[in-house]
Amino acid sequence: MARIAYFGPEGTFTEQAARILAPDxxxxxxxxIPQALAAVRAGTTDGACVPVENSVEGVVPATLDGLADREPLIAFAEALLxxxxxxxxRPDTEQIHTVAxxxxxxxxVRLWLEEHLPGARPVASSSTAAAAVAVQAGEYDAAVTxxxxxxxxxxxxxxxxxxxxxxxxxxxLLVRKPEHPLPEPTGADRTSVVAAAANRTGALAELLTELAVRGINLTRLDARPSKGNFGEYRFFFDFEGHVAEPRIGDALAALRRRCRNVRFLGSHPRADGVRATIEPLADNHDFTDAAAWVAAVRKGELA
Amino acid sequence: MARIAYFGPEGTFTEQAARILAPDxxxxxxxxIPQALAAVRAGTTDGACVPVENSVEGVVPATLDGLADREPLIAFAEALLxxxxxxxxRPDTEQIHTVAxxxxxxxxVRLWLEEHLPGARPVASSSTAAAAVAVQAGEYDAAVTxxxxxxxxxxxxxxxxxxxxxxxxxxxLLVRKPEHPLPEPTGADRTSVVAAAANRTGALAELLTELAVRGINLTRLDARPSKGNFGEYRFFFDFEGHVAEPRIGDALAALRRRCRNVRFLGSHPRADGVRATIEPLADNHDFTDAAAWVAAVRKGELA
Incomplete structure (x- = not known):
């Protein structure tokens, strides 16, 4: 994998994630973020590293919308920082009056600053890296980066x-064009899809029930307004499992049947290594056994 | 209503919303936002005006978490800007080199700036109002506010x-302490709750099904990590209707039965005036008729 776009500038958390996801x-x-994703779609780069969710701030809307619109892109890997x-x-700074x-x-870091640099005035910058640049240039005394x-x-x-x-x-996430082969299932995988549900009572409950009745554990759900259709929502689902598994394939087919629009956003190993919960009577053998039984019934071999 | 806290400083969108929600x-x-909510809880102010969601950026995590934790607060009204x-x-500025x-x-406003002020350099500030202050002080040439x-x-x-x-x-939202009387139902209301569902497969599907089987239309759903329980989520539901309605009361009782923790966050008129969708066999008369039938059966009057 040669060139990887990332949401810059240099020196940010996203660069740090890109180094983990694409060490070479x-x-x-x-x-x-839209520019990084556009570079992959245009073929200027082979992939892009973008933030998708933060446990304090929530999801990153530009990434979700950027994956749902335009040509499909697939998440091949994830990193958790x-x-x-x-x-x-600066090495010669003695008194810190401003923190950018x-x-x-x-x-x-508000509480940390109050405790450790109580007199320092916080100053906004456009990124954590821009703050470092401004400190280097002598504009401010310290940068939080x-x-x-x-x-x-x-x-x-x-x-x-x-x-x-x-x-x-x-x-x-590390996203690439869909023509690359998917990572192999590991037993600790995450699958992501985005679906535009019909705007009627109970539509989302029906989609979640398709996952629940198959014993599939949801790990994240976000509702985002559909662009151009004010009041209409699309749903971003993350759940345990890999599209290569029979139980997950069965669920994706059900979502596809129920939604006017559904897009596969990737299956890849979870960065936290948490293995999928498998409910009783809902492991992959249960699904293949059941399908084999129906096939045998159709042939007249079983009843 | 005398004193209303808002997420400042002066001159922001939230002040504009507070003027609409509390004109006197x-x-x-x-x-x-936490400080504004704390002022209501402490009784320093009679209410607080805070942003809750933006159609581009998504929800405001500080508001959702701030309503779910600590002493209960209730949303009594909403405004849409x-x-x-x-x-x-500045009145005498002729050339614009910097925009804060x-x-x-x-x-x-990136595209607008590229078109209308192509040479101007964007500069970050801590709020839109702080940008105006900096322009007034002569630090920058223009402010986006x-x-x-x-x-x-x-x-x-x-x-x-x-x-x-x-x-x-x-x-x-305009939030106050729960001791104030709720606004009357109007037929175009929004009810909000936050629920901590059990961390097991299908828990969210079951909660949404409780709403769906009663014909109640969800208007927003957000999953936020529970503070202190990494990997556990709580769900913020907004749906059509008012807690005073039999159909909504019935649904809230079902959520209460299913959740280890559920908190009512308010019922108030929708700012957009959209009336509730009522599904066939799910209006308030259907609910009161059904309850009356069960009562009559218990008395031996009907079967």
Whole structure:
């Protein structure tokens, strides 16, 4: 895998995730998530690394919408990063009067700043990496950044693992065009689809029941307004399992039958390694045995 | 209603919503959403105005989590604002080299800036109102702000109704302590609850089916990680109807029976005035008739 687009600039959490997901790749920063995805669709890069959800902030709408619209892209792998920040200063800085970062990052270290840099004034920047650039240029005294930023800028690391909320994590996806072979099932996989359900009472309950009656465990559900159809929603489902499994294939066929629009967004190993819950009478053998019985009935061999 | 906290600073969209929701109120800005909600809980203010969802960015996690945790608060009213920005400059500015705003706002007017102010450099600020303050102080040349900001700062309005995405809207809630009487049902109401479902396959499908079998139309569903229980989710449901209606009361009782934790977040008129869809055999008379029949059977009057 040669060139991987990522939501930049250099020195952000997404670059850090891209290094994990494509250790040998040539990483190419793009200014926005839509631009990174467009690079894959255009064939300019072989893949793209983008954030998909954060345990504090929720989903990343630009990624979900970017996968649901235009030509299909498939998530082939995921990475889970703890949201710990580093605080960087110039080597000669003694007094810290100003601390720059993206407003989201500043919000996530507010208590730490009050305790450790009580006099410092927070200043907004367009990204955590832009804050490092501004500190390097002498505009501000300190920057709150992703840990990887310390490798890009000749700044001193004042503190690491800074975060008000313990256990905050961001999940990232590596997406590619659908022509690549899917990763093999591992028993600890995640499958993602987006479906536009009919706008009527009970439509979503019916879709979830198709998963539930097959013993499939949902790991995430997001409703997003459909672009151009105000008041209409599409649903992003993540559930345990791999499309190669009979039980998952059976469920996807049911979703396809019920939805005017359903798009497969990928099956890949979970970064946390959690194995699928298999309900009684709902493992893959149960599904293949049942299908074999119907085939035998049709041939007159069993009843 | 005397004092109303809102997510400030002055001159933001939330102040604009607070003016609609509490036209006679004394509006008090707070720096964060948790602080605005804490003011209501402490009795420092009689209510709080906070954003709850945006059609482009999705839900506002701080508001959802802030209503689900700590002492109960109830949403008594909602307002829907179009996301149109104004561009403000100092009266004597001739050349615009820099345009400041919150990164979210800059992202939503990027195409407009490319077309109308092609040479201008975007600069991040901590809020749209902070951008106006910085322009007034001469730090930058123009600010992208909520329309109401023009009333707070002696700046020239260069453009109004600026937005790349048409029809983007933000919904705001007015929340108060539960001791106030609920608004009367109007036939075009919204009811909100948050429920922590058991972490097992099919739990969410069962909750949605309780609504679906009663013909109740869901208007929004969000899954948020429960704080302190990583991997556990709680579900925020918005649906049509008012808790005073028999059909809605019946559904809430079913959710209460199925969930280890369910909290009522309010019933109030919808800002868009859309009346509830009533499915055949699921109007309030159907529910009261059925309950009357069971009562009569118990008395031996009917069978």
């Amino acid at each position: 790749g040539e990483l190419v920063p793009f200014e926005t 703890p949201v710990h920040f580093s605080v960087l200063t 970062s993206h407003p989201h990052a500043l919000a996530q 992703a840990p990887v930023a310390a490798e890009h800028y000749p700044l001193k690391v004042l503190a690491t693992e800074v975060a008000d909320v313990r256990d905050a994590r961001t999940r990232f | 109120g004394e509006l008090v800005p707070f720096e964060t 179009p996301v149109h920005f104004s561009v403000l400059t 705003s919150h990164p979210h706002a800059l992202a939503q 909520a329309p109401v900001a023009a009333e707070h700062y002696p700046l020239k309005v260069l453009a109004t109704e600026v937005a790349d995405v048409r029809d983007a809207r933000t919904r705001f």
